[in-house]
Amino acid sequence: MADALPFAGVFPSGEAAGPFGRRLRRPRGARVPVILVTGFLGAGKTTLVKSLLESEAGRNTAVVVNEFGEIGIDQALLAPSAEGGVALLGNGCLCCAVRSDLEETFRQLFTDRARGAIPSFERVVLELSGADDPLPVLQTFLGERALAREYHIQSVIAVVDAATGRAALRDNPEARRQVALADRMVVSKSDLATSGEMDALMAELRALNADAPVRTADHGAVDPDFLLAESSLPAPSPLRADAPAHAPGLTSFVLRFDAPLPWRALTAALGLLCEMRGADLLRVKGLVAVEGCRGPVVIHAVRHLLHRPVELEAWPDAERASRLVFITSGDLARQPVEDLFRAVARLGPP
Amino acid sequence: MDITRADSRPSAIWNFRLIGHHELNGFGGMGEGLSMQMAKDGRRILWAAHESAPKNFTAIDVTNPRDPKVVVQTDLPHQQMRSNSLETVGDIMAVAYQTKKVGLEPAGFELFDISTPENPKSIGFFDASGPYSRGVHQLWFCDGEYVHLSSGARDFQPHDPKDDQFYRIVDVRNPSKPEEVGRWWMPGQRVGDNAPKIQRHPSHMDTGFRAHNTNVYPQRPDRCYLGYIDGGMYILDISDKSLPRVISNWDNSPPYYGFTHTILPLFGRDLFVVTDESVVDNAADWPKLVWILDGRDERNPVPIATCPMPPVADFRNRGGRFGAHNVHENMPLPGHWFSENIILATFFNGGLRAFDITDPYAPKEVAHFVPEAPRNSPLGAIQINDVFVDDRGIVYCVDRKIGGLYILEMDF
Structure with missing residues (x-):
């Protein structure tokens, strides 16, 4: 995983910091x-x-x-x-x-x-x-x-x-x-x-x-x-993930991954999704266990834009599985998105 | 009388949460000594030095930080002195005594057994009085063996009365018989030096060439990180305590207004955090800053950034001082918080401020707390003087004049 900090290589980032900067107590940090x-x-x-x-x-x-x-x-x-x-x-x-x-x-x-x-x-x-x-x-x-x-x-x-x-x-x-x-x-x-x-x-x-x-x-x-209150993510219950909500033109579903994802795989999948299907990707929010990270990494994307990830100090609950909530429009359904993530995750390190 | 003002209102608060406030029985003018004792009975006791007479120190039970309770509050022997600085290691506490004028007593530091916090027992005294000495302004006690202090001495005559305090190392392994084992002063400070007299700052900014903070960390016991007021920052090699040697000196003044106060080394990051203290009301010595120095080569510390300050125009006329002073100092002791990414610093009427220095070239303010003027404030403004953070992340800061102790949670 590339160290994203601008001073990388000059000053060590400190005990409290990970590859995405200071680990935060909550997704907003000091914002x-x-x-x-x-x-x-x-x-x-x-x-x-x-x-x-x-x-x-x-x-x-x-x-x-x-x-x-x-x-x-x-x-x-x-x-x-x-x-x-x-x-x-x-x-x-x-x-x-x-x-x-x-x-x-x-x-x-x-x-x-x-x-x-x-x-x-x-x-x-x-x-x-x-x-x-x-x-x-x-x-x-x-x-x-x-x-x-x-x-x-x-x-x-x-x-x-x-x-x-x-x-x-x-x-x-x-x-x-x-x-x-x-x-x-x-x-x-x-x-x-x-x-x-x-x-x-x-x-x-x-x-x-x-x-x-x-x-x-x-x-x-x-x-x-x-x-x-801060917005919270739904508990990663398999029941919920298997019962996506539908309404005319809108879909929402939750993906869950038990094993930590390599950062490269995650960004590859999200990047591809934002690039190819950004128009239908209304909102993606999630907590992801990333290989090499101590706390969960907060993911937030809207259409073509993926926000700079932040790492939290700790998981909010006992669950350690990654959970990604997708709200999509058009015909962007769960299965192809999940297939993409699983395929990219299987590729492993280059 | 035990007044807690839970209804205190901050005039500005961002990313801190005020969870407690104690006026310390009406004696809320606090110095720059805050130290946490993890008492053997499980209580957390915060020991705080008073800025001026009549009180010496106060112990506050902060086990429940939302309900702080004064455990003990002691008196000084007379009004012509103050404690200002203290530290605890385990059940031993060292308290500085500084007199208002030279030649008075007691001047030095006192050691207490605080194993029963309600009943601190004196177990030793180090005398630093003398015809040219006001005693001890500040002390550092971290390893339980040596006290490092900014002090005068009976045998130390400075050329200028403002230069009366220098760096001294005192062995307290036998607390009943503290013994000086080393000292250092700036060449030219003392009468009889074979060095030329110190070139003084212009008179309107001459606050003295003398020691302030004398930080020695167990991670690096052979180094003293010494704030020397108008002399800037010194790094000393104290591997031979009897003969401290200068490794480097960084001095920003003039053009700045001197009063280099604290050097906080961030060993894991090759950085130094350096504060200058504001000592003149109405920001007449502005800007007094928190500096970030590149410490990769201790022989050549290089300033790379300062922590952002709020607008001087907004604070200058609020009353009292505005500018930097103390920081949380990362003592590696039980009960103390440790961070090399977040710096908490006090700014008198600018309150308490937290900075994220994860990118040391671009420190960013991430929280602030500026209480309203305390009740009966003689200045009409808060003067946040010192800060300490415990290992739960609970932040304690004190007013210099009357407001007492404010207890906060970090919310960022």
Whole structure:
């Protein structure tokens, strides 16, 4: 395995570092966590974000919205800001409207914080517009070097309206993608739906996304810890892996490998997949046991982009098998992907 | 009175989690001595030196870091002295005594048996008082056998009163009878030297040519990594303790403002981390930095980077000092955290900051903690003075003036 560190050969990397740099306690390392809140128009995203900001756990949050008006912040909470475009809120939070584009907004947010122009925030909540497809946003955070270095998409949260959610999922491919790509789901306005409607909605959500934990909002709010938690990977149960979720145009499946993979084989397989079928590779996330690494290596890919891998200090549970979750579109199904990985793994060292 | 302020609010916190705060019974002005004792009864006791009188040292039971408890807090014999520095090895603790003026007593260091933390028993004293001496400012005690100190001595007359402390090695294998076995000072520092007098820094930046930190690691017992304030950094060969010899000297001042404080060698990585202490309020001696040096050839340490600082404009007028000071020093002892990739450093009103130096050419800040001004703060700002990390990764840092002890978890 090639040592990826830029100073390799000059200074030893230190006991705490592996071939991918310092081994991290969690995938984000020291990067600022970004929580992406998606959901179809009127699903209750703004109410959810506001409830988070008002909670103790939501202190020191920066919120990025398309327009200030959208978040509906009480004007009394706004204070004069050091920089135009950023509103300081109570509770140590701040709110920022998207400037010329998302990249510019996030770069500016980070540099403003570094030079002390805005308060030090602990996390960013990015509230997308109802019709936004989260995929290009995920791509931006993976593909833009400055953003990838400073920010980490901690989770994608999809908010679904209990009353109108099924119609939205039926009629809008964006709504289906929002759910399929989510790490967590929140069902809002459950008081407006019958228990039968709720059951039907849950079944549809599970068909699109079998693994993301779901919570029902109470008056628009859920436990802040649920929103702030790191996304976790599904336990590598063979049952789950053998029962891939299907929905029109979307597929998700989990691959599991018991033996550690050679890094060369893993990158060869992922590289080939990204190159040849990137358009259908909506999201790949996984923890992989890599030969020669002490902890699991975190893999995250969106379409053609594979994020720089990071090695964790330790596995999150007793399981040591590699697990890779694929969310794909079109006809990219489990079998050819698994065949590719197994074939490449068999090749062994060159 | 035992006040714990669990509701302390940081004014800025990133990638640290504040889990405890203790005002140390209203005597929360702490020096640069923090040391962990793994007591035989299973408790973890953090020993902390006070920055100034009336208190000498405080022991805090941090077995549960969310519920720190003061075990003992002792008084100094008088107001014209302070302890400032201490270290523990097993059940023995060495405590520095420095007087406000030369000629006062007690000046030196005291050894305690702390096997019962509630009842530290004095078992030895090393006298460093004298007509030109303020005693001991800082001490290093890591191997249980020798104390390495920045100290004056009865027989040591400096040309300049600011140059009163030098490097001394004291054998404490018989704690009741500590005995000096070696010493070193900068040529030209002492009256009677056959070397030319030291060329001083310009008067507005002359903080003295004297010893500060005297780090000697068991991994390399033949080396002393010596901060010499305006003299820069020295690496000494102490394989013959009676005759320390200079291997190299790295000095950044002028143009910098001197006060080289600590040299932390990263033996596994051929690197040195060097701090300069800010000693003037309102960042008048800015920039005081944490430097990274290429240590592949100890005869020629080469600066390759500094750890990034927050904007001076944001901190200069907050009150008190702003700039580097102490780092967690990687003593290879039970209960101590060890890292050659993450550096934790204190910056007075700039709080506590952690840096990832995995790529030593590009240190990156990965966490910070700047508490709000402590209650009754005379400066209106925090002055984070020293930091220690235990082997659980729990971080302890202290305010220099009044705020006491802050306990944090690393979250990065």
